[in-house]
Amino acid sequence: xxxxxxxxxxxxxxxxxxxxxxxxxxxxxxxxxxxxxxxxxxxxxxxxxxxxxxxxxxxxxxxxxxxxxxxxxxxxxxxxxxxxxxxxxxxxxxxxxxxxxxxxxxxxxxxxxxxxxxxxxxxxxxxxxxxxxxxxxxxxxxxxxxxxxxxxxxxxxxxxxxxxxxxxxxxxxxxxxxxxxxxxxxxxxxxxxxxxxxxxxxxxxxxxxxxxxxxxxxxxxxxxxxxxxxxxxxxxxxxxxxxxxxxxxxxxxxxxxxxxxxxxxxxxxxxxxxxxxxxxxxxxxxxxxxxxxxxxxxxxxxxxxxxxxxxxxxx
Numbered sequence: 001x002x003x004x005x006x007x008x009x010x011x012x013x014x015x016x017x018x019x020x021x022x023x024x025x026x027x028x029x030x031x032x033x034x035x036x037x038x039x040x041x042x043x044x045x046x047x048x049x050x051x052x053x054x055x056x057x058x059x060x061x062x063x064x065x066x067x068x069x070x071x072x073x074x075x076x077x078x079x080x081x082x083x084x085x086x087x088x089x090x091x092x093x094x095x096x097x098x099x100x101x102x103x104x105x106x107x108x109x110x111x112x113x114x115x116x117x118x119x120x121x122x123x124x125x126x127x128x129x130x131x132x133x134x135x136x137x138x139x140x141x142x143x144x145x146x147x148x149x150x151x152x153x154x155x156x157x158x159x160x161x162x163x164x165x166x167x168x169x170x171x172x173x174x175x176x177x178x179x180x181x182x183x184x185x186x187x188x189x190x191x192x193x194x195x196x197x198x199x200x201x202x203x204x205x206x207x208x209x210x211x212x213x214x215x216x217x218x219x220x221x222x223x224x225x226x227x228x229x230x231x232x233x234x235x236x237x238x239x240x241x242x243x244x245x246x247x248x249x250x251x252x253x254x255x256x257x258x259x260x261x262x263x264x265x266x267x268x269x270x271x272x273x274x275x276x277x278x279x280x281x282x283x284x285x286x287x288x289x290x291x292x293x294x295x296x297x298x299x300x301x302x303x304x305x306x307x308x309x310x311x312x313x314x315x
Contacts, residue, residue, distance in 0.1 A: 068149030068275030076120035091126030247271035
């Protein structure tokens with residue numbers, strides 16, 4: 001029996017189009033790429049980041065203006081204490097307990113964005129007089145990286161309330177056209193109230209000397225300005241230097257007539273602290289034709305409330 005000659009077995013040639021694996025070739029490339037990425041990430045880190053939420057748009061190379069001090073607003077209906085409300089709304093004390101609680105609770109104004117604007121209003125009536133109070137808080141945000149929130153708020157303040165730019169000699173008595181707030185929803189109409197007062201014609205500057213020097217009450221004041229006296233200079237509309245960053249007070253007396261048998265006085269105090277604008281509108285309508293709401297009393301109460309609100313804001 002013959003044995004066949006042994007021939008060494010050859011490895012099969014790789015199929016055409018298939019290349020040997022090159023895993024070992026790619027490993028150094030991947031390692032080098034990872035090292036380069038890590039080095040780039042370390043050198044590109046810019047450090048501190050700006051605030052979120054109200055961040056201003058713009059390129060990273062341009063320094064953004066200072067953001068506003070305030071990111072939130074006070075809860076408007078809870079910003080005034082019960083004792084203060086009873087002082088401002090004396091008619092509340094004559095109401096039953098349940099009605100007192102409802103009146104002191106106030107009515108929140110409807111706004112589109114409560115992060116940017118809120119308000120609240122109160123009203124109380126009595127046989128002697130009716131009183132209304134409204135508050136408006138607005139937080140201003142600048143979307144221009146070159147303009148700070150505070151600067152933008154000042155622009156809004158002066159545009160919204162140009163009365164703040166008037167000279168101190170401006171007469172305070174103006175014949176308003178229904179500018180007083182009519183109820184709890186008055187907080188939402190504060191801006192319109194101020195604008196109406198600013199465009200109303202003067203009612204006290206044209207009085208004759210005999211009108212202002214009369215010692216007794218007039219026989220009839222219905223439909224006329226007779227019997228009204230100009231307020232002292234220190235009670236006229238003026239800029240306030242001791243309230244916030246900018247502030248002014250306006251005082252409007254609406255005489256009887258034009259559909260009303262009682263005289264109404266509206267005192268408005270508006271101030272800005274950083275990027276928040278606050279407006280207080282306090283109104284008294286007397287229950288008798290011959291009774292004129294006291295300007296000093298209403299101004300003192302409105303200014304006192306504005307000062308308390310500024311204190312709560314920290315401004």
